Structure formats: structure tokens, C-alpha cells
Amino acid sequence: MPRVVVDVMLKPEILDPQGRAVLGAFARLGVGGVSDVRQGKRFEITIDGDLTEDRLAEIHRMAEELLSNPVIESYDLRVEP
């Protein structure tokens, strides 16, 4: 069954407090050489049957309207076999 993966990340210009907290923890734990951490969401959507163009378009719409907040987030969508 095909799977659609949607990654939702805060836009680069939006401050990311969760990523910042992880970056701080890395520093406290002595993990060097890391200049930035950004944290986002990952959705794995399992498709039942064929992934038609119409279905893919619908999932694109959901990624934009339901899974992300386009004011502050951008999404990346890809189909995995």
C-alpha cells in the first residue's frame, strides 16, 4: 500500500522554542558541533488502494489546511512506495 509522508516545519523566520530547547540540551550534554535544531511534525498516511491523482490532490489540500498552519508553517509532501 502506498504511503504519503507529510513533514510540517515552522517557517525559517519563525522562532522555534522546542528546537531551541533541544539545542540547549545538546550543549549541556557536551554534544558539540551543532549550530541549529528545528523541531516539526511528521505524518505517515497509509493509502487504502491506489493513490489516484484526485486523492493525492485532496491530501495536498489537507496538508495545507488541516496538518499545517500556513501562516507559520510550511509542509513537504512525498509519496513512498
Added chain:
Amino acid sequence: MPRVVVDVMLKPEILDPQGRAVLGAFARLGVGGVSDVRQGKRFEITIDGDLTEDRLAEIHRMAEELLSNPVIESYDLRVEP
């Protein structure tokens, strides 16, 4: 600068209420053909300088101990150029 991406997902046998809520919303909004949705976390880690083997091993350790909870989650780590 190289970037390390860590995806953290709940293990398949662990109930995922967030993914279940998204699946329910898809159904209510008339998006058909979706049999499952799982929601997880994505970390984008920007490396300052070269990604040596030691650094990568440290980030693997952080992915296991800090970014994920190995009791209920698994992680996938990959290096992007």
C-alpha cells in the same frame, strides 16, 4: 553544512491518539481512501563544520536518549548533504 534529520515515531504497537484524530478528521471532511495516519516528530539538526564519525555517533546517542523514548518510540536518522 550537512544536516542530520531524525524522525521519531511511536512504535507500531503503541496507540497513536493524535494520528487517530487526524484520521477521524479526514473521514469527516470527506477525504476517502486513507486507512491509517501516524503522527510523529521530525528534528532537523544543522551541523557546524564536518560531520565526523564521532559526532554522528553522539547524535545517534542523543536520538535514542533525548529525542525519543525508546520504550514507546523508534527513530530513524539520516544525513542530508
